Amino acid sequence: MMKKKDFVTLILSTVGGILFALGMCMALLPEWGAMAPGVVIGAVGALVLLIMVLVRRRMDGKPAIVFNARAIGTALLGIVGAIVLGIGMCMTMIWDMMVPGIAVGIAGIVLLLCLIPVTKGLQ
Numbered sequence: 001m002m003k004k005k006d007f008v009t010l011i012l013s014t015v016g017g018i019l020f021a022l023g024m025c026m027a028l029l030p031e032w033g034a035m036a037p038g039v040v041i042g043a044v045g046a047l048v049l050l051i052m053v054l055v056r057r058r059m060d061g062k063p064a065i066v067f068n069a070r071a072i073g074t075a076l077l078g079i080v081g082a083i084v085l086g087i088g089m090c091m092t093m094i095w096d097m098m099v100p101g102i103a104v105g106i107a108g109i110v111l112l113l114c115l116i117p118v119t120k121g122l123q
Contacts, residue, residue, distance in 0.1 A: 005059035012052035020045030081111030
């Protein structure tokens with residue numbers, strides 16, 4: 001049976017993800033000609049996703065925001081991993097650098113995979 005917190009997370013993350021993705025498509029596809037509304041819809045989607053994280057933490061009985069060295073390090077690792085993966089994707093799809101782009105993308109994926117033992121710990 002699904003718990004209430006899981007259902008709320010499912011709904012908020014689905015709505016936020018769809019709004020964010022639609023906003024990014026609107027903003028980044030020149031054929032659509034909807035840059036300004038796309039930025040607004042993308043920002044609303046990002047806000048819904050942020051609210052989802054805060055609501056989930058509240059329903060788990062945890063503080064909304066935690067500032068400690070581990071949390072900051074984990075966030076930085078995730079940000080760097082996502083940026084490296086994005087650079088690899090740009091290299092392959094936009095800059096016609098297929099082989100180096102694949103290597104950079106794999107490095108980004110490895111960085112993101114490193115988040116699993118960092119957040120869950122090794123047993």
